[in-house]
Amino acid sequence: MLRKLLIGTALGSGLAFAAHAQDVKEVEMLHWWTSGGEAAALNVLKEDLSKQGFAWKDVPVAGGGGDAAMTALKAMVAAGNYPTASQMLGYTVLDYAAAGVMGDLTETAVKEGWDKSVPAALQKFSVYDGKWVAAPVNVHSVNWLWINKAVMDKIGGTEPKTFDDFIALLDKAKAAGVIPLALGGQNWQEATMFDSVVLSTGGPEFYKKAFNDLDEEQLKSDTMKKSFDNLAKLVTYVDPNFSGRDWNLATAMVIKGDALVQVMGDWAKGEFNAAKKTPGTDFLCYRFPGTDGSVVYNSDMFGMFDVPDDRKAAQAALATATLSKSFQSAFNVVKGSVPARTDVPDTDFDACGKKGMADLKAANEGGTLFGSLAQGYGAPPAVANAYKDVVSKFVHGQIKTSDEAVTQLVNAIEDAK
Amino acid sequence: MTTVATQIKLTPEHNARPGASMRSRLQDALPKLVLAPSFAITVVFVYGFILWTVYLSFTNSKTFPSYAITGSRAYQRLWRWTFESDPPSSWYTSITNMGIFGFLYIFICLALGLFLAILLDQKIRGEGMLRPIYLYPMALSFIVTGVAWKWFLDPGLGLEQTLHQWGWTSFHFDWIKNKDFVIYTVVIAGVWQASGFIMAMFLAGLRGIDGEIMKAAQIDGATTFQLYRRIVIPLLRPVFLSAFIVLAHLAIKSYDLVVALTSGGPGGSAWLPSNFMYEYTFKRNEMAVGSASAVIMLMTITAIIVPYLYSELREKPR
Numbered sequence: 001m002l003r004k005l006l007i008g009t010a011l012g013s014g015l016a017f018a019a020h021a022q023d024v025k026e027v028e029m030l031h032w033w034t035s036g037g038e039a040a041a042l043n044v045l046k047e048d049l050s051k052q053g054f055a056w057k058d059v060p061v062a063g064g065g066g067d068a069a070m071t072a073l074k075a076m077v078a079a080g081n082y083p084t085a086s087q088m089l090g091y092t093v094l095d096y097a098a099a100g101v102m103g104d105l106t107e108t109a110v111k112e113g114w115d116k117s118v119p120a121a122l123q124k125f126s127v128y129d130g131k132w133v134a135a136p137v138n139v140h141s142v143n144w145l146w147i148n149k150a151v152m153d154k155i156g157g158t159e160p161k162t163f164d165d166f167i168a169l170l171d172k173a174k175a176a177g178v179i180p181l182a183l184g185g186q187n188w189q190e191a192t193m194f195d196s197v198v199l200s201t202g203g204p205e206f207y208k209k210a211f212n213d214l215d216e217e218q219l220k221s222d223t224m225k226k227s228f229d230n231l232a233k234l235v236t237y238v239d240p241n242f243s244g245r246d247w248n249l250a251t252a253m254v255i256k257g258d259a260l261v262q263v264m265g266d267w268a269k270g271e272f273n274a275a276k277k278t279p280g281t282d283f284l285c286y287r288f289p290g291t292d293g294s295v296v297y298n299s300d301m302f303g304m305f306d307v308p309d310d311r312k313a314a315q316a317a318l319a320t321a322t323l324s325k326s327f328q329s330a331f332n333v334v335k336g337s338v339p340a341r342t343d344v345p346d347t348d349f350d351a352c353g354k355k356g357m358a359d360l361k362a363a364n365e366g367g368t369l370f371g372s373l374a375q376g377y378g379a380p381p382a383v384a385n386a387y388k389d390v391v392s393k394f395v396h397g398q399i400k401t402s403d404e405a406v407t408q409l410v411n412a413i414e415d416a417k
Numbered sequence: 418m419t420t421v422a423t424q425i426k427l428t429p430e431h432n433a434r435p436g437a438s439m440r441s442r443l444q445d446a447l448p449k450l451v452l453a454p455s456f457a458i459t460v461v462f463v464y465g466f467i468l469w470t471v472y473l474s475f476t477n478s479k480t481f482p483s484y485a486i487t488g489s490r491a492y493q494r495l496w497r498w499t500f501e502s503d504p505p506s507s508w509y510t511s512i513t514n515m516g517i518f519g520f521l522y523i524f525i526c527l528a529l530g531l532f533l534a535i536l537l538d539q540k541i542r543g544e545g546m547l548r549p550i551y552l553y554p555m556a557l558s559f560i561v562t563g564v565a566w567k568w569f570l571d572p573g574l575g576l577e578q579t580l581h582q583w584g585w586t587s588f589h590f591d592w593i594k595n596k597d598f599v600i601y602t603v604v605i606a607g608v609w610q611a612s613g614f615i616m617a618m619f620l621a622g623l624r625g626i627d628g629e630i631m632k633a634a635q636i637d638g639a640t641t642f643q644l645y646r647r648i649v650i651p652l653l654r655p656v657f658l659s660a661f662i663v664l665a666h667l668a669i670k671s672y673d674l675v676v677a678l679t680s681g682g683p684g685g686s687a688w689l690p691s692n693f694m695y696e697y698t699f700k701r702n703e704m705a706v707g708s709a710s711a712v713i714m715l716m717t718i719t720a721i722i723v724p725y726l727y728s729e730l731r732e733k734p735r
Contacts (some may be wrong), residue, residue, distance in 0.1 A: 039539075057681070067699065067700055070699070071699050074480075074481075074699075078481075093478075094481075094482040095481075099480070099481055115593065155568065185594075185683055186681075187681060187684070187685065240591070240594070241572050241573040241591075241594060242594075243572070243594040243683040244593070244679060244680055244683065272658075321597070380702070381700065381701050381702050382479075382701045382702055382703050385700060385701045386701075389507060389685060390682040392683075392685060392698070393504055393505075393684040394686070395683075395684065396683035396684035396686065397596060397684075398504045398505055398596060398686070399504045400504075403654050404504065407501050408504060415443075415641070416701075416703075
């Protein structure tokens with residue numbers, strides 16, 4: 001009896017040991033995609049992996065924008081408890097890579113040919129020191145207008161091609177008694193709109209020099225002053241109650257027809273989809289006037305951490321699945337963004353998605369794909385937030401003139417560098 | 418079980434000294450042993466981390482802590498921002514808001530709490546029901562308070578909208594959307610939450626006052642006002658101390674209320690130093706500046722609380 005027990009225990013522990021030496025078939029994933037549509041989109045990946053026999057350990061940290069998730073990640077990494085992967089944005093990936101905690105996906109990347117299929121601008125953030133450290137999931141672009149078609153028809157508007165057209169269109173809406181511009185008065189929304197205004201006012205070359213290279217000459221130029229003046233013009237078309245409003249409530253105003261247009265990234269399309277609206281018949285998506293041909297982007301990435309060897313196989317499977325064409329298509333159809341590789345067929349996407357994909361491809365080839373400063377893809381977080389401060393203070397009147405705004409912008413960015 | 422216990426109890430009496438001394442030594446050490454873990458935890462996790470924060474504020478820590486001391490650049494930046502009032506720097510906004518909020522919140526809570534407590538102390542009917550009604554807001558988290566008041570004060574949803582629908586269309590109350598007044602809405606919500614609790618503290622104090630003193634004063638011909646002004650309020654002094662300390666720390670750590678109620682306010686105009694600290698440390702990856710601001714907050718609190726505690730507690734032995 002005793003001997004049997006002993007043998008059993010020995011066998012048991014031997015088995016456990018053997019299992020331990022094998023690969024751990026599990027991916028641990030930290031993310032903040034907890035809202036309905038986003039969770040559904042992520043579920044696609046979960047199912048892909050479970051088909052290959054990998055278990056999914058979910059570490060969701062709610063809170064749009066991911067501040068809470070990033071705080072949690074910082075704690076996990078500081079404790080040496082790296083997740084397999086974490087949702088990350090732009091410079092955060094590079095910060096963690098510089099701290100030496102990211103894994104190396106180069107082998108997978110070479111096998112899958114990511115170098116050619118992922119836009120070069122994105123590789124700036126997913127490749128560190130020659131090594132792939134993150135798998136981009138999608139590309140959002142921010143220079144979009146979202147227009148309620150019924151309201152547009154009522155006021156007899158047409159697609160605005162220039163900034164002046166846009167102002168004329170907003171005037172028409174105002175005359176018809178609709179709120180012309182739906183804006184949420186939170187700093188990131190104001191700055192996101194300002195990204196488009198700058199691109200429209202100064203053109204692609206100017207945007208790149210000012211907001212990606214942080215060239216001081218451009219930042220304090222008259223073109224930048226004019227951009228602030230244009231922003232001030234736009235702000236006169238918002239309703240008095242805009243301050244502090246969440247972005248999805250602003251989108252809802254357009255969906256319901258209370259407002260004509262919102263300037264917002266393509267995640268706004270998710271709200272239209274959720275309200276069962278169809279592009280072309282219920283709502284219209286145009287590029288922000290004067291920015292057609294350029295794309296100001298941000299991108300969600302899965303940063304891959306330097307996990308123990310027995311977890312590397314699961315990590316590679318996750319990365320491969322993330323950038324597979326089928327997942328890129330299925331995920332981005334649900335999420336409202338466009339695939340992070342330019343060779344995915346656009347058959348499943350709606351009209352706005354197709355346009356977004358074509359634009360991304362053209363911008364990638366034409367060199368007009370720029371990181372959004374407001375979304376943390378133009379400069380590190382310290383600079384990006386200093387920029388948001390200045391724009392927001394200008395919108396809300398703490399900064400009174402465009403001259404002052406430009407001076408403040410230069411100082412704030414200099415200070416934060 | 419009982420036999421074992423008695424045996425142990427008996428042993429020292431029958432046996433020699435070593436056991437007895439062991440036991441008495443254990444008895445002497447017991448309080449220290451029991452307190453040691455919590456003492457150690459406090460030392461490490463409160464005072465240890467305070468020192469660590471001070472240390473970090475002199476480094477150039479960005480996203481992650483870095484341990485090379487690089488000087489007081491973080492403090493220099495904060496010092497410069499302290500005087501940037503036009504347009505206001507975020508730090509300037511934070512500290513002026515702290516002044517406005519801290520003063521009004523503590524003062525109004527104390528005044529309102531005392532007033533309510535005196536009213537409730539008039540032997541009125543239904544006190545048992547009224548007291549919890551005032552006390553209840555304290556049971557809510559700041560997030561709930563913030564969200565509820567955000568909706569109530571929003572001109573498009575709450576009070577203003579309702580009054581417009583009832584026909585009073587000239588009514589206008591948009592403080593929560595106004596960069597110059599948004600901090601006062603934080604005061605309103607904060608006072609709503611805490612004044613009931615302060616009332617309960619004062620009520621307990623009032624109930625503790627000896628009825629004989631009151632009667633004596635009344636016989637001597639004191640008016641009700643004089644009675645409260647000269648006798649009751651001075652007797653409540655210890656309650657003022659406790660209430661002040663409770664309110665002061667609530668005021669200084671108000672972070673969630675600002676976030677839930679105003680999400681920072683238009684152009685960051687509702688920030689308090691705690692918001693500043695969190696923003697810089699975790700969102701802007703400027704850990705050194707965040708730490709420096711935390712150290713300055715601690716210094717300020719110390720400068721206010723310590724002299725007050727000293728003056729209040731020193732009188733005891735007399």
